[in-house]
Amino acid sequence: MAKVQGDDEKNKRIIAALALLGAIQPTPIPVAGIHKFYGGQYGWGLLYLLLGFTQVPRVASLVEGVWYLVEPQVEKKFWAAKTTGVEASTADTLGNTVEAVASSLREIERLRQEGLLSEHEFEQKRRRLLEQMP
Template sequence: MFDSTTPKNRQIAIVLAFASMATPIAGFHKFYLGQPGWGLVYLLLSWTPIPHIAAAIEAVWYLTQDDTHFGTNSNSLLPDRAIGQSPHLANALLRTHPVATISESIRELDKLRADGLISEYEFEQKRRQWLDRA
């Protein structure tokens, strides 16, 4: 539905989160942000008020973030984004400097986790992806 490789726009995420809050079906913003698992959870729970309340909270959260913070939170969680926009560039860098690139990427992820921008689960998932590439 939405392309997970393009940078996400904060205003679109806000509108979709408010739409998820106001319509009978919730989770539009999760699909847009490249989180289809959470989008599916929101859809399955749409008959309850839980995803609508969560969407309202997230809409306010997105409103309070500046574009840089939002971009760091929603756009740099893809493993290839940590070292460039192109998967080919990422693979080339990993072939030439695998340990340095992976360790630097894990350090950046750890900073995001320490700042509360990603959860412990997201950190561990991305860390494993980077280590599996080595």
């Protein structure tokens, strides 16, 4: 089944709700850790159930529930900060970056052939340029 855009956000909300339910635990049956089963982390879910007689799973569920509710806002702020950086570095597309590196490689090769760069300097600059490749 193909994921529809927004499914991931919906799943995070459900996991957050289940985690908070496990933290509150209104029933005598320990439900702390049910969010781990829903998220596909069966080992962690089992551990939460085994430790159900302690307060550890409830506290962990509370922390995880809050985290899943806050995480989308944190991600949005992170990506907004990344895209508002220096326009030249963020606005370059993959093709422009590759083209710029290729042009620079051709230029340092020309300088090496003209004797303006030593083999060692050429190799250092070439490696630095290739490290910039995405």
